[in-house]
Every structure is written in C-alpha cells, then in structure tokens.
Amino acid sequence: MDKQKTKQKKFILDDETRYDIRNNPWRTVVIYVFFGFSWIIFSDKVLEFLIDDIAKFAQFQTYKGWFYVVLTAGLLYVLIRLDNRKIFGLSRSLSEKNDELTSFSEELVAKEADLEEKIDQLNTSLEAIERHKAYIDEIFNSTNTFILLWDMSGHIIDVNDHFLKSLAYNKDEIVGEKFEKFIHPDEDFTFEK
Secondary structure (H helix, E strand, C coil): CHHHHHHHHHHHHCCCCCCCHHHCHHHHHHHHHHHHHHHHHHHHHHHHHHCCCHHHHHHHHHHHHHHHHHHHHHHHHHHHHHHHHHHHHHHHHHHHHHHHHHHHHHHHHHHHHHHHHHHHHHHHHHHHHHHHHHHHHHHHHHCCCCCEEECCCCEEEEECHHHHHHHCCCHHHHCCCEHHHHCCCCCCCCCCC
C-alpha cells in the first residue's frame, strides 16, 4: 500500500506534471505585467530624451502604443503557445495512460471471468466430492458389518454406527485407542506389509 502511495506521489510530482510557477497561468501574467511596466517606464524615458517637440512626442507615443500592442501580442502568442504545447503534451500523456489503464482493466475483467469459471468448476467438483462422501458415509454407517479405521500406528480413527450400537460403546471411548484392545485374544490377527 505504501509503495502505491509513493508511486502516486511520484506521478503527481514528476517534472512533466508538477504544478509550479512553470506550469502556472500566473507565469504568463507576471511576464506580461513585468514587460508592460518596463515598456511604459523605459520607453517614455527614451522618448523624453530623444524628442523635445511635444507634437512629435505625442505622435511617437501613438507609434509606441501600436508597437507595444504588436510586441505584446507576439509575446502573448509565444507564451500561450508554450503553455498550449505543455497542455497538449500532458493531454497526450494522459490519453496514453488512460489507454494503458483501459487495457489493464480489460485484462482484469477477462481474468475475473476466468477465475469465476474456475471457481464454478471447483464448486461443481466440491459438490460432487461432498455427494460422494455422503454416499460413502451412508454405506459406512448403514452396513451390518463392524468397521474400524485405524492409522499406521494402530490407533483407531473412526468406527461405524453398527460397531457402536452392537458393542454399546461411545465413539469417544474408542477413537484414539489401539485397535488390538478390541480384538478377542483368541483371534489370530497378523499384518502383512
């Protein structure tokens, strides 16, 4: 979970998507304001220094204004184009990531369908095993024969109902005991390996 959060933070903070002054609309505004104030202050000083005639000064002020409009339009075009290039790049990157996520989502849906099919198969197999076990248990407990099951060390692990009813034992008394305890001493009982 922590790795996933780290990856998310890294994605948000990588150089291409970082939200700082370089990717902020205020950058364009600040550059425009700085350029505008600088133009007004310095161009007026230059005109005052170069032109003494008030009529020519007013005429050059008009030219200066037109030049300012053309120059700032060009500057705004360059700044907006740079921002648009970043926006289109981010949009393209986002679209590619979206395509990857869509593909991954489709793979997950396909795997989920496969898993559901396997779960259905396992449930069908489990039901068959449970039916078979119930069948075996029915035979085990309804037969008129004594049945004792023991492990390799000779300890009884299960007995059928006929054994318990016929010999009047409780299952807890028998399970865990050695099977030889319940065989008559006169019986010849040998194992073959």
